[in-house]
Amino acid sequence: DTGVSQDPRHKITKRGQNVTFRCDPISEHNRLYWYRQTLGQGPEFLTYFQNEAQLEKSRLLSDRFSAERPKGSFSTLEIQRTEQGDSAMYLCASSPTTGWDNEQFFGPGTRLTVL
Amino acid sequence: TQLLEQSPQFLSIQEGENLTVYCNSSSVFSSLQWYRQEPGEGPVLLVTVVTGGEVKKLKRLTFQFGDARKDSSLHITAAQPGDTGLYLCAGASWNFNKFYFGSGTKLNVKP
Numbered sequence: 001d002t003g004v005s006q007d008p009r010h011k012i013t014k015r016g017q018n019v020t021f022r023c024d025p026i027s028e029h030n031r032l033y034w035y036r037q038t039l040g041q042g043p044e045f046l047t048y049f050q051n052e053a054q055l056e057k058s059r060l061l062s063d064r065f066s067a068e069r070p071k072g073s074f075s076t077l078e079i080q081r082t083e084q085g086d087s088a089m090y091l092c093a094s095s096p097t098t099g100w101d102n103e104q105f106f107g108p109g110t111r112l113t114v115l
Numbered sequence: 116t117q118l119l120e121q122s123p124q125f126l127s128i129q130e131g132e133n134l135t136v137y138c139n140s141s142s143v144f145s146s147l148q149w150y151r152q153e154p155g156e157g158p159v160l161l162v163t164v165v166t167g168g169e170v171k172k173l174k175r176l177t178f179q180f181g182d183a184r185k186d187s188s189l190h191i192t193a194a195q196p197g198d199t200g201l202y203l204c205a206g207a208s209w210n211f212n213k214f215y216f217g218s219g220t221k222l223n224v225k226p
Contacts, residue, residue, distance in 0.1 A: 004157070031211070033214070035216075040219075041218050041219070042119075042121075042216030042217050042218050042219045043158065043205075045216075048213060056213050091157050095211075102146070102207065102211045103163070104160065104214070105160075106156075106157025106158050107157050108156055108157055109156075
């Protein structure tokens with residue numbers, strides 16, 4: 001397994017457009033997390049899936065954001081009507097349910113620029 | 116408002132020097148993790164501390180979890196240029212459904 005992959009790596013869009021990002025976690029990892037990271041800051045939690053169930057969602061996540069993990073494998077994060085403030089690095093991480101330290105394996109991220 | 120505060124925000128030192136990075140919170144965490152992130156990449160886990168007062172060593176890195184499980188420190192001995200990066204602490208909710216990251220300490224080790 002090559003680790004967590006994210007696609008695309010970079011996305012430039014105009015304000016008001018919709019964008020969708022994909023995350024492929026490490027196979028057999030039940031837990032999947034989405035984060036947003038802006039320059040000079042640590043990752044900010046967005047949402048969490050256990051298998052296909054979305055169990056946790058940040059209150060900071062506006063209605064324009066939606067995430068899915070339809071079959072408990074890959075996940076998508078969609079942002080509708082993008083705003084300049086959405087410009088950030090979007091990180092995905094996965095971890096196994098077992099494992100006492102719950103290590104998160106992060107993907108390389110998708111860098112979004114909203115013009 | 117950041118749940119976890121890290122200090123210092125920036126640190127630039129010479130190779131061979133020692134340094135300590137702090138991670139503080141008013142909240143209690145079930146566990147606390149330290150990550151290192153390089154530009155253009157996702158964070159990579161260094162260590163997880165679980166028990167109050169716990170000390171863990173990873174080669175030249177020493178991690179400590181406060182007795183009350185609200186704070187942690189990372190000490191690097193004889194820093195090397197390869198240690199350069201963004202160091203992040205993260206606290207886990209009790210069920211690991213959510214992680215709170217600090218704002219990070221950007222370390223630059225000059226040769």
